[in-house]
Amino acid sequence: xxxxxxxxxxxxxxxxxxxxxxxxxxxxxxxxxxxxxxxxxxxxxxxxxxxxxxxxxxxxxxxxxxxxxxxxxxxxxxxxxxxxxxxxxxxxxxxxxxxxxxxxxxxxxxxxxxxxxxxxxxxxxxxxxxxxxxxxxxxxxxxxxxxxxxxxxxxxxxxxxxxxxxxxxxxxxxxxxxxxxxxxxxxxxxxxxxxxxxxxxxxxxxxxxxxxxxxxxxxxxxxxxxxxxxxxxx
Amino acid sequence: xxxxxxxxxxxxxxxxxxxxxxxxxxxxxxxxxxxxxxxxxxxxxxxxxxxxxxxxxxxxxxxxxxxxxxxxxxxxxxxxxxxxxxxxxxxxxxxxxxxxxxxxxxxxxxxxxxxxxxxxxxxxxxxxxxxxxxxxxxxxxxxxxxxxxxxxxxxxxxxxxxxxxxxxxxxxxxxxxxxxxxxxxxxxxxxxxxxxxxxxxxxxxxxxxxxxxxxxxxxxxxxxxxxxxxxxxxxxxxxxxxxxxxxxxxxxxxxxxxxxxxxxxxxxxxxxxxxxxxxxxxxxxxxxx
Numbered sequence: 001x002x003x004x005x006x007x008x009x010x011x012x013x014x015x016x017x018x019x020x021x022x023x024x025x026x027x028x029x030x031x032x033x034x035x036x037x038x039x040x041x042x043x044x045x046x047x048x049x050x051x052x053x054x055x056x057x058x059x060x061x062x063x064x065x066x067x068x069x070x071x072x073x074x075x076x077x078x079x080x081x082x083x084x085x086x087x088x089x090x091x092x093x094x095x096x097x098x099x100x101x102x103x104x105x106x107x108x109x110x111x112x113x114x115x116x117x118x119x120x121x122x123x124x125x126x127x128x129x130x131x132x133x134x135x136x137x138x139x140x141x142x143x144x145x146x147x148x149x150x151x152x153x154x155x156x157x158x159x160x161x162x163x164x165x166x167x168x169x170x171x172x173x174x175x176x177x178x179x180x181x182x183x184x185x186x187x188x189x190x191x192x193x194x195x196x197x198x199x200x201x202x203x204x205x206x207x208x209x210x211x212x213x214x215x216x217x218x219x220x221x222x223x224x225x226x227x228x229x230x231x232x233x234x
Numbered sequence: 235x236x237x238x239x240x241x242x243x244x245x246x247x248x249x250x251x252x253x254x255x256x257x258x259x260x261x262x263x264x265x266x267x268x269x270x271x272x273x274x275x276x277x278x279x280x281x282x283x284x285x286x287x288x289x290x291x292x293x294x295x296x297x298x299x300x301x302x303x304x305x306x307x308x309x310x311x312x313x314x315x316x317x318x319x320x321x322x323x324x325x326x327x328x329x330x331x332x333x334x335x336x337x338x339x340x341x342x343x344x345x346x347x348x349x350x351x352x353x354x355x356x357x358x359x360x361x362x363x364x365x366x367x368x369x370x371x372x373x374x375x376x377x378x379x380x381x382x383x384x385x386x387x388x389x390x391x392x393x394x395x396x397x398x399x400x401x402x403x404x405x406x407x408x409x410x411x412x413x414x415x416x417x418x419x420x421x422x423x424x425x426x427x428x429x430x431x432x433x434x435x436x437x438x439x440x441x442x443x444x445x446x447x448x449x450x451x452x453x454x455x456x457x458x459x460x461x462x463x464x465x466x467x468x469x470x471x472x473x474x475x476x477x478x479x480x481x482x483x484x485x486x487x488x489x490x491x492x493x494x495x496x497x498x499x500x501x502x503x504x505x506x507x508x509x510x511x512x513x514x515x516x517x518x519x520x521x522x523x
Contacts, residue, residue: 052415053414054411054414054415073414073419074414074415074417075414075417075418075419078415078416078417079417083415083416084415086412086415090409090412092404092405092408092409092412092413093408094404094407094408094519095401095404095405095408099401099404102398102401103401103402103405103416103418104416104417106398106401106402106416106417106418107416107417148416149416152416152417
């Protein structure tokens, strides 16, 4: 097995007194799509936030490219090459689509992604470059959010619920683009409630349940029964 | 014609108020920080200008070359060293800390410069004026002040909408958490915003000190004028602060013309009227989502 790009080791996370993650360990392969599935409140988004530096974590709990980065501020994690597409898109509403993309590139990491490349990947965005972000449809907003993350030229792209609230045909479109990103050398983590979508796209799957890893394995080797057991805890 | 003249003077005065307001609007818009010490920082800038003009024998307007960078640096350090620590989900800590700062600045200035009124002397330019015909005349100095105010507002508006820094300011204002996720260091962005705010404060302070007498205690009243102009203008556009400042300036001069005692009262009434009719100000910020 190739050396993992990112390793999470015995990560605990808290919201005040409430513990959201318990001893979570997993590893993310380079150049592949890893899916993290689980029911509402299982801790999927919390895990991504810890990795991206938006929540505190023990330093050694997150190892990226052989360096302990847990608890580093988000802007420094981004500079290392980890970008997050947040749940619910969270585009900047008073910025135009193009400005939203440009701000993603402001960190100055070198790499292949720039405005032209993002517009090539998502031609709809080029047509709507100068409208304010809230005027976009849900699918276009999701493309812009992914584009904004790509503009920082990440090595690892964390996608939180990118299918949430979108029409099935739009979801299919967006997922069709993910293998193209992997072909560019990116590694992806997709967090999904939509299991079918996640299993189809990913090589490796982790299932979280109530803040713990309930199941891990190759997507092709997991049976429906095993997944439902891990997902619902029955 | 007398009334036209009054209104004209009010508009020119409004430029000064717009400069008071612009710095306040800038930091409130970006980091929801209500800077109670804003007025006292204006007065501090006036005293720094006083020191510079006395030490170097410069014209007060030329002293801006020194006062502006000094105040901007002070703003950056103040934000990085103190105010960033007070920011969070609660509006109260920054309010209390800047209130304390206001007391410290007033008493510090009182200790250093005594309670005597001071004024910056700009020389012959102070009494020079242009005849517009028909008995109308505008002073050169108020005119310069107004032109500078419009230039400052235009520059801020340009910076906000046409530069990478302005983009970062607007993004941080929209959503601080996501701004950090896309790689912006909030602490640095906030410090730059405060530096910019105090650079504008420096300009306002020098014009205030050339225009009239000042002493260490006049800060809080300047703060109120700034607030009123911000609220009347709304947080949607920097031009709003100019309009708010002009409304306040015109109301004050018209009030004073009717009865010298109505000067401040008329300004406050204009403010309350706008607040009652347009609570979001004349240029409200676009509602998010």
